[in-house]
Amino acid sequence: MSRALVFDAIRLPRGRVRRDGGTLATEAPHRLFAQLLSALEQRLPVAEHVDDVVVGISTVTGEQAGNLARAAVQYAGWPEHVGGAVVSRLCCSGLDALATAAAKVVSGQSGVVVAGGVESMSRVPILSDRPAIATDVELGERTGFVTIGVSADATAAAYGFTREQLDAYAAQSHRRAVAAPVSDSVVPVRRGGEILLATDEGARADASAEQFASLPALFGDDPAWERVLRRLPGLEKPESGLHSIATAPQLADGASAVVVASPAAASVALPDCEPVAEIVAATHRAVRSPLLSAPVDAARDALQRAGIGTDDLDVVEANESFAVSPLLLTRELALDPVRVNPVGGALAVGHPLGATGGNLLVSALDSLRRIDGEHALITIPAALGLGSALVLRRLR
Template identity: 30%
Template sequence: MKAVMLAAQAIMLGTREVIVAGGMESMSNAPFLLPRIRSAKYLGDYQLIDSLMKDGLRDPLKNVPMGVFAEMCAEEMGISRGDQDAHAIRSYEKAATAQATGLFKSEIVPVTFTGERKQELTVDSDEECSKFDPDKLENLPPVFKPDGTITAGNASSISDGAAALVLTSTQFAEKHGLQILAYIRGFSDAEQAPEKFPTSPALAIPLALQQAGLHLKDINLFEINEAFSVVDLANQRLLGLSSDDVNIHGGSVSLGHPIGASGARIILSLITGLALKGLNYGVAAICNGGGGASAIVIEREKTYRLYEHEIGHKQ
């Protein structure tokens, strides 16, 4: 999301006319690190470090997994294991329905590659939301503390993915005959103590709305990144949102959270939701770790619509 915000700023300043902004993450290929190997220390042991944990899933300031802070949020706000499991089930149900009805076809670009047995494979649908077994959810053990509430089922999965958006000025789009899907109306960042990161989106969203000259009541749909179910539940409660208006086609619990891609992905999902429902304004927000969060306000271009009976035929 920060890449999209920086691209928007460059276009607003007139230093660029068109920018492709987004990100990617191949979490399954994150390497192990062997520090100090170049120092030629021949005596003693070397320790392998999991770069996925060190650079992505562990808070760099407190040096603890982000899930520990999510557990603290759940305890402080009284969000139970049952609440989180119910949220996860809804997330998977929404994502599975969207996939089954072809609603993701306008968002997913098919990728063809050569498999391990030299056969050509094409991925044209999300793989995560088809793996869910609700009957196993309640029996999953907590991950971050023995009596905790967060499990592999109500947290986002280790995922690979990429997302990108094309940003231009209105003048550039009109000059080159490009279809405008939506407008960026405001964006902002917010920060608090690292252990408070799960609720930082609730701070960033009002700041972005203020920049856009809008109020919470003006917003039709929200995308709040589901790093953990508790993150979405906590921010819904703090902002007084209806769950019917948040992550309407599922979120990162059911679709995965490839860290560098999720910000751009939820913006695209927000635009798709607005276009399908013919609504005007949406907000996407994501926590960044370290106590930070970013939020962006989107307005749908009035002429851009998607229809469920047609979208299955579009690529």
């Protein structure tokens, strides 16, 4: 059987979405992803040999519709034979793109694939596509759809996490993000000769659980709780909400790109390059919506398929889709908290939806290099009870 080898993994810095537009609000999503394609060609000349480009996007509407992947390939001036496709699994879209690339390579459908994701939440806000799950009452009732913030509160209540635990975790995320080393895997965003953004925005050195405890809860009075309790009749609604703006992921713009190739294709396309990692397993699972616990099941499945246990994990990147997500994964898999999100996460520096899967792979690989580790687990939850997981093995 062939293997899905990773030869490079890069991302853009995450730019915060602000009311005044934010640092990256001037950049259309195709430009964001095209900048990574141009950077890849400088770092690892491979465009001539790429069979396909697979891009994860959560909100596929407006400027993010119309096969952005192919448009970005052409905008970047890559060869005309290079195709492009978009995959969308809500917040899991970026991991889905990586899983798709790995599957294409392992199956022999493609030799070299660039996979990643992009999301300009400044220009294409979440739910701006007005999906039926959010606008059709009957469909919403059948699927259990509620906004992911209400899902996060319901999950925290179902598993017994307190407001204090959530606030403490968020403060830790900021501290770790502030202390994170600079990485050459982060490509500055440029406009002409000007650098618009070189590092992630959002992390606060002064963040504390005490500060966060004073913030109002966001979802305690949300009328969607009525649907939650109909779907999960045994759940006891907390007296007040559990997550605040501090324990919710910051909205962000960003993009990520990963070069995945089979050994045979790499011998031709990249004869002088050694792979840096290997995607050894990728899984998708679902649970009854609106719970966000599917990444736990997906992670167990991915570890089993990879043939390793939790003790073999050197790094875990559990997307901070809300504070409950990494806390739940850590507890249910009995993970070492020190190894979970060692450089912080979305609570501090943002969750640009479709780009996040690739962002987490970049962070995982950087962390593995720093500690000379071998295996990393990456997980992301999404609305409608979805969850994805990926196991990465570092080779050098």
